[in-house]
Amino acid sequence: MTRPPTSLVFLWSIMISIYYGTVMIGEPPQSFKIDFDTGSSQFIISTTACTECSGTSHYDPSASTSFKANGQPWHITYGDMSHAEGRLGHDDVTIDGIHVKNQQLAMVLSESAGFDDTIDGIMGLAFGTLSSSIASTKTVFENMVDQGLVEKAIFSFYLGKASLHGGGEVLFGDLDMSRVEPGHDITYTRVTKARYWQIDIRGVYVNDHRVPYRSLMSISSYSRRNKNKTGRHGSIGGGGADKKDEDIISEPISGIMDTGTTLMVAPSKLARGIHRKIKGAQEHGQSWAVPCNLASLEPEGRVEFDIEGKRFKIPFSDIVREETDRAGMCFSGIQMSSASFMIIGDVFIKNNYIVFDVENQRVGVAPLNLGSGPATLSATVATMNHDGAPKDAVEKHLLHQADDDVDSDETIEEEGEVDLDEERIQQLFRQRWERVRPKAGSTTSQ
Numbered sequence: 001m002t003r004p005p006t007s008l009v010f011l012w013s014i015m016i017s018i019y020y021g022t023v024m025i026g027e028p029p030q031s032f033k034i035d036f037d038t039g040s041s042q043f044i045i046s047t048t049a050c051t052e053c054s055g056t057s058h059y060d061p062s063a064s065t066s067f068k069a070n071g072q073p074w075h076i077t078y079g080d081m082s083h084a085e086g087r088l089g090h091d092d093v094t095i096d097g098i099h100v101k102n103q104q105l106a107m108v109l110s111e112s113a114g115f116d117d118t119i120d121g122i123m124g125l126a127f128g129t130l131s132s133s134i135a136s137t138k139t140v141f142e143n144m145v146d147q148g149l150v151e152k153a154i155f156s157f158y159l160g161k162a163s164l165h166g167g168g169e170v171l172f173g174d175l176d177m178s179r180v181e182p183g184h185d186i187t188y189t190r191v192t193k194a195r196y197w198q199i200d201i202r203g204v205y206v207n208d209h210r211v212p213y214r215s216l217m218s219i220s221s222y223s224r225r226n227k228n229k230t231g232r233h234g235s236i237g238g239g240g241a242d243k244k245d246e247d248i249i250s251e252p253i254s255g256i257m258d259t260g261t262t263l264m265v266a267p268s269k270l271a272r273g274i275h276r277k278i279k280g281a282q283e284h285g286q287s288w289a290v291p292c293n294l295a296s297l298e299p300e301g302r303v304e305f306d307i308e309g310k311r312f313k314i315p316f317s318d319i320v321r322e323e324t325d326r327a328g329m330c331f332s333g334i335q336m337s338s339a340s341f342m343i344i345g346d347v348f349i350k351n352n353y354i355v356f357d358v359e360n361q362r363v364g365v366a367p368l369n370l371g372s373g374p375a376t377l378s379a380t381v382a383t384m385n386h387d388g389a390p391k392d393a394v395e396k397h398l399l400h401q402a403d404d405d406v407d408s409d410e411t412i413e414e415e416g417e418v419d420l421d422e423e424r425i426q427q428l429f430r431q432r433w434e435r436v437r438p439k440a441g442s443t444t445s446q
Contacts (some may be wrong), residue, residue, distance in 0.1 A: 019168050019259070019346070020119050021157055024094035025105070026064030032057050032120040036170050036358060038157075038197050039343070041130040041139050043093070044106045045121035047086070053108055055120035061107065074106055074134040084111040095142055095172065098149050102135040122260065125155070125356070130195040144172060145358065153359035157259055158368065161318070161349045179353045181367040186353070190310045191361040192254065199363050200252030201342060202306040203272065206277035207298070213253070213270040254341040255305075255362055257354060261345035263321075264314070264334040271336035274303060278319070281332065288332040289324050290316075303334065305348070307365055310445030312352050317349070339444045 023034040025045065026113050031054065032045065046053035048060045061067040070088040086109035093100045124130075128138040138146065145153045150173030158179045169176075180186065189254040204211045253270070266274065271288060275281035279298065280291040291297060294316045301316035314333065321331040333347040355364030 018118055018262075021152040023121075023123065025059055026061070026091050027066040028064075029094055030057070030059060030063070032059065032372065033118070033379070035119045035122045035260055036125060036157075037122050037258070038125045039256060039258035039260045040124035041124060041126040041128055042106045042124045042134050042137070043103060043121065043140055044084070044108060049107075050107050050111065052088070052113070053111055055118075057120045057393055059107065059121075061089055061091065064091055066101075068102065069259060070104075076134065077299075078292050084108050086110065088134075094141070098144060098172065100140055100143050101147065103140055103143055106134050125259075126196050127194045127358075137388065141172060141358065149173075154355055154357045156351055156353065156355045156364075157349060159259070159346055161350050161370075175353075175355045175364070179366075179369055181369045184367050186361075186364040187308050187312075187361045188355075188357070188364045189312050191363060193384075195362050197257040197356060197363055198341075199255055199257060199307065201255045201344075202252050202309070204253075204266075204274060205304040205306070205311060206274055207301055208304075211270065211273040211275055211277065213267070213273050256341065257344045257346045257349075257356075259346065259349060261343050262347065263345050265337050265339075265343040265344075265345065266334060267340055267342070268336040268338060269341075273335055274334055275332065278316075278332075282326075282329060284324055284326065284329070287330040287335055290319055290332045292320055292323065292328055292330040294320050294330075303343075306316065308408075312348070312365055312367065314351055341362060349436075374405045 011329055018035060020033045020035050025032060045059045046055045048052075048057065048058045061069075068090040070090060070115045072088045073085065074088060075085040078085060089105050089107050090102045093103045100170055123140055125139055125141055126283070128142050140153055149177050152173050154175060155170060155172045156175040156179075157168070157170050158176070158257065169179075192198050192200060204213065272283075275283075275288050276292070278290055278301075280294070281291050294301065298316055302312045302313040303316075303319065304311035306332070319333045321333050323330050337343075351368055353364075353366045353368050355366075357364060
């Protein structure tokens with residue numbers, strides 16, 4: 001039997017916040033709505049034994065002839081003190097005709113309230129080496145590669161905007177150049193730590209103006225490099241005599257490319273620096289808000305992220321999110337956290353085609369071809385179901401921590417090391433599910 005070189009899964013979106021596709025588990029196959037998540041590595045699935053579990057379909061291992069019991073217990077407690085627990089098992093997983101044998105599953109037997117109820121499980125697509133409170137294992141895609149089921153050890157994501165009717169695609173085993181804006185190539189950058197899809201962001205710009213963010217570690221190294229002959233340090237930041245923002249030497253900002261997070265999440269002072277350069281932006285409690293008519297005020301407005309010397313944008317139209325309780329103000333698509341790294345979520349990915357290269361441990365980014373239409377690669381298309389979007393299924397991040405004000409002319413300094421702290425990451429990833437009910441009549445344009 002000829003093996004399929006690729007597997008193309010169409011994704012449905014709920015309020016352009018959660019993207020999910022159909023995955024089959026077991027023999028005979030049981031169908032589930034699954035979130036394809038590059039921010040985690042486990043395949044977590046709710047089961048029929050979990051009476052309080054969210055989701056619409058629950059996996060029944062007793063109904064599968066290919067199921068193999070493991071029995072090892074697992075437990076996760078997240079930063080908001082919610083939790084899930086269960087036991088490990090193995091079963092076959094089918095994605096668009098590709099049949100992965102003996103995949104480890106983290107079967108949920110019990111969970112606390114507050115988990116998302118629109119999906120049945122999460123398929124982790126980070127690296128299997130990602131340590132967690134669940135036993136490490138190979139991801140579904142790593143098993144695809146090891147079992148010779150795909151031709152290339154890459155997968156790629158296209159996530160659609162509301163203006164393109166939402167939805168999206170994840171392509172296992174190849175990339176689709178028709179999704180790349182004509183005249184552009186894919187820019188590759190190395191993964192700095194092969195656990196998450198962690199890369200370096202060299203700089204952030206708002207309408208071509210660089211945001212002068214520095215970690216304290218970066219400032220220290222800059223100062224050592226720029227001592228003058230009298231032993232004094234060269235100036236750093238806007239307070240210096242001659243330095244422009246663009247001239248300041250900086251260390252890269254670590255960022256995790258995460259298809260499972262809706263927004264961009266930045267260190268609190270970097271988020272503040274970005275919004276200071278957006279006209280009318282305001283702090284809203286521990287969040288940021290922007291004018292709801294921002295896109296019409298600045299039609300060419302954009303936030304850009306420097307990857308390997310090339311800038312990739314989020315237009316202001318995608319920065320505007322749900323309405324706040326302040327007249328004319330909407331939540332921003334870029335929010336803040338107390339962490340020292342960025343989470344590069346769907347607000348960015350909806351504007352760029354993303355390639356995840358497992359073999360070479362690199363991420364590819366290219367401007368998205370917004371007029372590319374259906375995929376042109378020869379691949380079987382999975383049949384999808386769409387249950388509609390519940391009115392209250394609007395996601396926003398509550399990942400924030402208040403910070404002391406800093407002068408608007410200062411270079412923005414962030415404390416802490418660049419190394420990613422796993423417990424803090426887990427807090428961010430769990431809290432991305434927290435939601436707010438939009439005001440009556442509120443809409444999103446992304």
